[in-house]
Amino acid sequence: GDIVIVSKGNRLIRAIGEVTGPYEYHPRPEGKFGHRRAVRWLWHDPAGVPVTEIYDGNFTMRSLYWLKKERLNIPALERYMNSAIKEADADAEREAFVLIIDEINRANISKVFGELITLLEPDKRLGQANALKVHLPYSGDEFGVPANLHIIGTMNTADRSIALLDTALRRRFTFRELMPDIEELRRALAARGLDAANLEGIDLCKLLHTINERIEYLFDREHQIGHAYFTSCRGRADVEDVMRHKVIPLLAEYFYEDWSKVAAVLGDGDGTNGSHFLEARRLTAPAGFADDELSGDKLRWSVKARFDFSDFAA
Template sequence: MPTNLILYGPPGTGKTFATMRRAVALIDGDQWLAEDLDTLRMRYRELVTNRQIEFVTFHQSYAYEDFVEGLRPTLGDDEESDGDEAVHSAGFTLRPVDGTFRRICRRAELPRTASQHPARAASPAFIVGDRRVFKMSIGRAGSQDEMFYDAIAHDYIAIGFGGELNWSDPKYLEKENVFEKWKETDPKATRAVGDVSQTWQFRALEKDDMVLVSRGNSAIRAIGVVTGDYRFEDGAEVGYPHRRAVEWLVVPAEDIPSDELYGTSLMQRTCYRLNDSKLNREALQRIIDEARPTDRTGLSVTATPNQFVLIIDEINRANISKVFGELITLLEPDKRLGQPNAITVTLPYSRDQFGIPDNLHIIGTMNTSDRSIALLDTALRRRFDFEELMPRSDLLAPSVDEVPLRNLLARINEQIEYLFDREHQIGHAFFLGCETREQIDAVMRRKVIPLLAEYFFEDWSRVALVLGDVRGEHFLHRIVLASPPGMDEADDERIRWTVRDPFAEDAYDGFR
């Protein structure tokens, strides 16, 4: 069953760190809960690179359009052109664009919908390795889909450049020879025109090169590997005559956003090699592994699909009802895709049917000093489990450079709880890296004391109580202000408080 978990507590209690350990354990197993920190961090980074873990921070301006989907302006026509340059119509259009949540849902759902091409025998595991990877277009998406579906059904890719000439001769592996031949058809042609540059690029593809077939410049609708040499299909009934045999590795039911695999938007050139430095080979391998047939049905039969985790930091800082919208109901574990009571909703902008896969886990963090758990959206509270993380002074050394560090944190938090509440304590993480008194002083001066002043709304008398320094002799200066000339002395003293620099030599003695 999927996990919906919120870790909550005061600042500095290790909530964000705990999400890293929990996320890895949800994907790879509970043995990672006890793994050493360095190994854990390395595995976490691998899973982030593999796009199985997504991290997002909520804030006051975060909205449904950022999280689920929203309309974004796009200039002109975003589909493929017949030449090397993009062709844009005047003005702009608004197109639905996936948000963080929908993107990771697509990833998690891919094994469920991955293969639509005809049945074929299973083949050995496919390794991406260091193969060359090319972007490829097959017709104009929407208006020439017949070409695409014919190419999928008959295992080939095709290109519309090169006219009706047969480019099978090995000499056309040289671009100059392609240029000279095309000049016979178009004497004004240059080497840059598509009929030269794209014909040569397509002709120069090698067996075992990979191709990502695009829809526009922001989506991938098929992934394949070249298996045959160039061939000329004279009189082809559907599509273009210039073809290469391919094996289709992934033909997803829903397009894969191109930014899952590539660092920038795809160009509208029909065929070109993708930049290795921008290509996410780990994510590409994962998608292929999940979609690859493992029996003779041609369908993905992964027994245990990969798990995915979305980490939402500071989940209580956004307007939860507005961010999740109609998806609140879908969060319930038994309403997920793959569960008996699975339900879907129609998204408002794309009008797509949408459900949340049951192999997607959600971990949120909540800082109780910002907002009490009691104030969290009721609908969200019912759909999440909550785990409290409080300060643990036992994780600190008893003494550091003659400073009673463990007692210092414990006593400060006792006073905060007495004077304010338990949700505004100071976390142990503030002091974990302290190895000298100077470092402890710096944490107290730059983090702890400013935080106390914020908690008590600049009531420095209460800050002094927490620090055990009501006379202003250790951490603070206490100065009684004289009344202005001509003004009767007030009944109450007016005090100026300032932070000492440095602290008194015996500042920490009271915590022993």
């Protein structure tokens, strides 16, 4: 909208605002002004500042008139427009806004952000010492990033099928690692009146900790199972469902269908004696093969119809 500058006498400026609404007329007593338009105030100083800071000349005594653009100091005017409002509570924190970008590394971030990458830097935000703006490619509008906008991006570093962030974007973010959290699992179930350490006889905390300890040893720490898999569980049937349809298939993918390692993570050994989740049957050599032509025993692995959680009993 149009920019309005409010004078204090003919040599001082006391406010700058942006017109945000249409013309309105509100009759007022005693002949006071009833002509109105909504304004969003961008800067205010009751004491006023010299008009010469943004305009070559003094104000006249007319109520409303256009200022000559060629006499305006545009950079100085923009600095005032982008600064925090100077009032008694100027030191109060501005309301914060948060933009969350889930799985931020799935797109080509440099192409998505383009020139906006520079605007993410703290000192390039609106109202800061080195504030910058860019012109949007389609609308041509001027655009800047306000200082009270916080951008949070989530990413899974274990997903090697996609690229991690490039250096240009990486240095504009602070990184915080979020590993599987047993306490968060406890809190999530406790909020529904359930005990993660004894969910129908299953100690979910021990189950998650043991599986992740083995994954870290056999694979790496980046591929540990997240606690979110179990936060919606309400009983044994839910835990079995998560293990059968989510955890075990994920482990099989991690270890490229090497079921002996999947069994090791689950504590099932060779899958033949007292296994809990998987079972293995030794294969005999088919017709045309002699036993001595085979290198070692061959096993056919399958997921058990019912799981045994005795190793993780509450």
